[in-house]
Amino acid sequence: MSTPAAPPTDRPIVLVAAAALIDVDGRVLICQRPEGKSLAGLWEFPGGKVEKGETPEECLIRELHEELGITVAQACLAPFVFASHTYETFHLLMPLYLLRRWEGIVTAREHKAMAWVKPDKLCDYEMPPADIPLVAWLRDVL
Numbered sequence: 001m002s003t004p005a006a007p008p009t010d011r012p013i014v015l016v017a018a019a020a021l022i023d024v025d026g027r028v029l030i031c032q033r034p035e036g037k038s039l040a041g042l043w044e045f046p047g048g049k050v051e052k053g054e055t056p057e058e059c060l061i062r063e064l065h066e067e068l069g070i071t072v073a074q075a076c077l078a079p080f081v082f083a084s085h086t087y088e089t090f091h092l093l094m095p096l097y098l099l100r101r102w103e104g105i106v107t108a109r110e111h112k113a114m115a116w117v118k119p120d121k122l123c124d125y126e127m128p129p130a131d132i133p134l135v136a137w138l139r140d141v142l
């Protein structure tokens with residue numbers, strides 16, 4: 001007999017689009033979440049919540065401009081892996097894109113700090129629990 005389905009919860013699925021920017025030396029950009037936000041102080045991939053009427057790619061192009069001051073062409077966003085993680089109040093679904101080309105100088109406009117990190121050193125930075133499997137994939141592929 002099959003296992004009975006779990007009771008429904010009112011936990012919404014939140015769609016967030018994020019990017020792993022990769023520089024010419026193969027280092028990955030991570031950004032530190034500012035005080036006053038959820039998960040403050042943790043290191044994350046830049047990006048944010050997909051708003052009504054946006055595609056994930058449109059959202060990410062907007063967020064990368066707001067957060068880092070860079071201009072990104074949709075063709076340069078390479079779908080990579082996704083995070084699917086249950087938090088206390090929502091379930092996060094987060095596609096992660098690889099990005100090697102952009103225009104402008106990467107600047108931390110909204111984050112507390114940023115760092116370019118070799119994939120095998122990402123584990124030295126505390127990241128949200130949803131990101132842990134993504135780091136393993138980056139280490140394997142880069």
Ligand SMILES: Nc1nc2c([nH]c(=O)n2[C@@H]2O[C@H](COP(=O)(O)OP(=O)(O)OP(=O)(O)O)[C@@H](O)[C@H]2O)c(=O)[nH]1
Pocket residue numbers: 016017018037038039043044045046047048049063092128129130131
């Ligand atoms: N951008 C980003 N969000 C992540 C990552 N990992 C992770 O769990 N999240 C979660 O996904 C959600 C995205 O939030 P966000 O704060 O970036 O959203 P946002 O840029 O639209 O900001 P806002 O909600 O203040 O307008 C947060 O709950 C955040 O904790 C990650 O690597 N990058």
Ligand SMILES: [Mg+2]
Pocket residue numbers: 046047048049063067
């Ligand atoms: Mg954000």
